[in-house]
Amino acid sequence: MNRHDFAFLFVAVLLARPLFADENWPQWRGISLRGESHSKGLPQSWSETENIVWKTPLPGWAGSTPVIWGDSIFLTSPSKAKENVEGGAIGRKLRSMPVKVSEPGGDEVLLICIAKKDGKVRWQKSLCGGNKFYAKHNMASPSPVTDGKQVFVVTGTGMVAAYDFAGKQVWSRELQKEYGEFGLYWGYASSPLLYKDKLIVEVLNGATNPNPSYIVAFDKKTGKNKWKVERKTDAVAECPDAYTTPTIMKDGKRDLIVVSGADYVTAHDPKTGREVWRAGGLNPDKQKNYRICGSPTVIGDIVVATSRERPIVAVRAGGKGDVTASNTVWTYDGRKGPDVPSAASDAKYLYLIHDNGFATCLDAKTGKEVWGPERIESGPYSASPLVADGRVYVTNEEAVTTVFKAGPTFEVLHENKLEGGYTLSSFAVSGKRLYLRTAGALYCIGE
DSSP, rough: HHHHHHHHHHHHHOOOOOOOOHHOOTTTTTTTTEEEEOOOOOOOBBTTSSEEEEEESSSSSOOOOOOOEEEEEEEEEEESSSOOOTGGGGSSSSSSSSOOOOOOOOOOEEEEEEEETTTOOOEEEEESSSSOOOOOTHHHHSSOOOOEEOOOOOOOTEEHHHHHEESOOEEEEEEEHHOOOOOOTTTTOOOOOOEEEEEEEEEEOOSSOOOOEEEEEEETTTEEEEEEEEEEOOOTTTTOBOOOOOOEEETTEEEEEEETTTEEEEOOOTTTTTTTEEOOOOTTTTOOOOOBBBBOOEEEEEEEESSSSSSSEEESSSSSEHHHHHHEEEEEETTOSSSOOEEEEEEEEEEEEEETTEEEEETTTTOEEEEEEEOOSSOOOSSSSEEETEEEEOOOOEEEEEEOOOSSSOEEEEEEEEESOOOOOOEEEEEEEEEEEOEEEEEEOOO
């Protein structure tokens, strides 16, 4: 290969990398695990009659986000309810409810495969029965994860399973039968994490029974246990419960599995599950209702953990044991921090969405306010924000998406309304298209 050929190949690889990375959205929060996409040319505005490539009806509402690999989209959903109750999903009527929302949907929890090119349903499989209603979610809240060969699912009932892309079950486990009944006051809703050959599942609970919290790793090919460790805490009342999803961070040359909830952030060795370090500060006043919903966000060697609006704590990797005093980089105590939505980051800025409809931007390294809190479309908000193409996208529970500028200047660019009512799910991205799940349908949005 001559120098000209090598230069051409090098440029081609650089140009191809972002396109390749953005075609797949393998897990909730995307490849970076922090709600970020490097896609360009994403739509800014849409409606029921504008920039909708396709719209596929779904049998029920759920908070799980679709995941994408190649031409396959996977999501979980309750089966169709026998009887629909308008506004019943949250015990009140939303300001606009063009479709009926079931409470909590049908008895079964389904895994559905949809073709990305045209939105047609390829297959659906029943994962389990026992779908229940927990005020703001049902048993289809955890999002799937995929490695491009298999798709892995966890349900709120504790079913863990792997399926191939043709819809054939490869293996399954049942957490509650094997490890004890869940003890979460608001029901189980954590999504799994795929790390190399392991599927990592966290169960942080204790509000309604004394069963210990734990983290378990399954072999992704066979479903057999790689390890299982107790995740200890001195949190009391409702505080042992968490609805977060684990993430990955670098600690020097090694990777760590990071878990947030029950008053602490902990880092674990992915080979054994052993706890390496922990940091407190998420519940400094020892309140009794500090269950944590927002998942941790990793930015370089720092992990940012939210709590129940305040405080937000940033912890640097490194050390052993209790590193609260030595490794806490910054703490943010603003009144408009998120409760349910997770924070998103483009590695420079951190974007926070308060449940009632306020946006705040922090400097990710220092925790200082860059702007905000700024009022956006009123809440409530359960979906987490997406940072992409120089913009931030966030959708409230009535399927209104506010698009505002990313970076040091706040400016609302568009507000986009869809039908479908109760919307809890965050965006997925593939190429130049956005994918959003409402109560009634999955939308493919693109120019």
